[in-house]
Amino acid sequence: MTTSTTTQVKRIDVAVGVLRNAQGEYLFAQRPEGKPMAGYWEFPGGKVEAGESIHDALARELHEELGIDIGGSTHWLEVEHVYPHAHVLLHFRIITDWQGEPHGRENQDLHWQRLLISADGSVDTPSTEPILPATVPLLPRLAQL
Numbered sequence: 330m331t332t333s334t335t336t337q338v339k340r341i342d343v344a345v346g347v348l349r350n351a352q353g354e355y356l357f358a359q360r361p362e363g364k365p366m367a368g369y370w371e372f373p374g375g376k377v378e379a380g381e382s383i384h385d386a387l388a389r390e391l392h393e394e395l396g397i398d399i400g401g402s403t404h405w406l407e408v409e410h411v412y413p414h415a416h417v418l419l420h421f422r423i424i425t426d427w428q429g430e431p432h433g434r435e436n437q438d439l440h441w442q443r444l445l446i447s448a449d450g451s452v453d454t455p456s457t458e459p460i461l462p463a464t465v466p467l468l469p470r471l472a473q474l
């Protein structure tokens with residue numbers, strides 16, 4: 330007789346907000362101490378709770394993390410990624426209208442970053458390094474929107 334143990338890691342839905350301002354800059358937040366991958370930069374957002382739509386989760390997260398209220402959000406794309414700490418399905422949504430001035434309510438630093446495409450096609454983000462690995466490949470696409 331054999332016994333086997335399987336480790337099933339549940340996939341987590343994450344609502345991610347791409348905030349773009351009138352100057353064409355994008356808002357990044359630095360993950361605070363105590364969270365997995367602390368110190369990495371990301372687009373604001375967080376885990377979708379049971380029964381929530383992606384938009385509703387995003388509106389809640391951006392209120393909690395940044396103190397802003399979003400009107401609408403537009404689906405952009407989805408990305409799946411397996412980290413050592415979690416298997417995530419990231420739902421990216423673009424937001425251009427919100428009320429309030431974003432400020433870090435969870436001890437996170439914020440930075441409005443211009444996305445500059447360099448000669449090799451990658452995007453320079455000098456003030457927000459490092460960015461979470463699942464998010465990095467999307468930056469050239471965002472810079473071309």
Ligand SMILES: Nc1nc2c([nH]c(=O)n2[C@H]2C[C@H](O)[C@@H](COP(=O)(O)OP(=O)(O)OP(=O)(O)O)O2)c(=O)[nH]1
Nearest residue numbers: 343345371372373374375376410415417461463464
């Ligand atoms: N917000 C955000 N999360 C991202 C991005 N890219 C990426 O791989 N992730 C991953 C990192 C985390 O594993 C997951 C987000 O989960 P989280 O732990 O920050 O969620 P949360 O804000 O609800 O935090 P908490 O309440 O559980 O502390 O998605 C991104 O650009 N933005």
Ligand SMILES: [Mg+2]
Nearest residue numbers: 373374375376
């Ligand atoms: Mg979060």
